[in-house]
Amino acid sequence: MVFCKFKSMTQKKQSFHYIAFVLVLLLFVASLSAVFSRSKTKPTEQIVPILTKIARDMNQYCPTMLSESLRSDKVESQGNNLILHYSLVESDLGEINSIDLISDIEKDMVPTICKMDVWRKVLLKGAVFKAYYYDKHGKNIGNIDISYEKCLHYEQCENIK
Numbered sequence: 001m002v003f004c005k006f007k008s009m010t011q012k013k014q015s016f017h018y019i020a021f022v023l024v025l026l027l028f029v030a031s032l033s034a035v036f037s038r039s040k041t042k043p044t045e046q047i048v049p050i051l052t053k054i055a056r057d058m059n060q061y062c063p064t065m066l067s068e069s070l071r072s073d074k075v076e077s078q079g080n081n082l083i084l085h086y087s088l089v090e091s092d093l094g095e096i097n098s099i100d101l102i103s104d105i106e107k108d109m110v111p112t113i114c115k116m117d118v119w120r121k122v123l124l125k126g127a128v129f130k131a132y133y134y135d136k137h138g139k140n141i142g143n144i145d146i147s148y149e150k151c152l153h154y155e156q157c158e159n160i161k
Helices: 009-026 029-038 043-059 098-115 117-124 148-160
Strands: 070-078 081-088 128-134 140-146
Touching: 043 070, 043 081, 043 117, 098 117, 098 128, 098 140, 098 148, 117 128, 117 148, 140 148
Parallel strands: 081 128
Antiparallel strands: 070 081, 128 140
């Protein structure tokens, strides 16, 4: 990640939110690898218990401050969705450009998730990672969804460059 592209400290802080998100996800890569290597069930049957385990494991650390302005509130598993809830504890929805903020975070998050073999396997089995962001008052700032199809689209765009 290149910090010189940021115009302000606010934009630099936003990139730290992304880094914190990735660090939380990396905590569970090893457990995912172990589950996949032992599993003998069909892909559609194995994804729900895996996501349930990830959510349960991650919630042991929630809520927790990931940086001075980002808190991981909780993680949910709903069917094939793994939903991570984050609060930007210093931000007010009325004072930020939520569309640009979510777009910037997504631009960094998608390539990172899509390039990791373990997460690609989870997405290929039909999982969808969702990150929901809230302001300091609990108002929704925006959501990010990452599916296998989004990874394929990202790769196609990269190949065009």
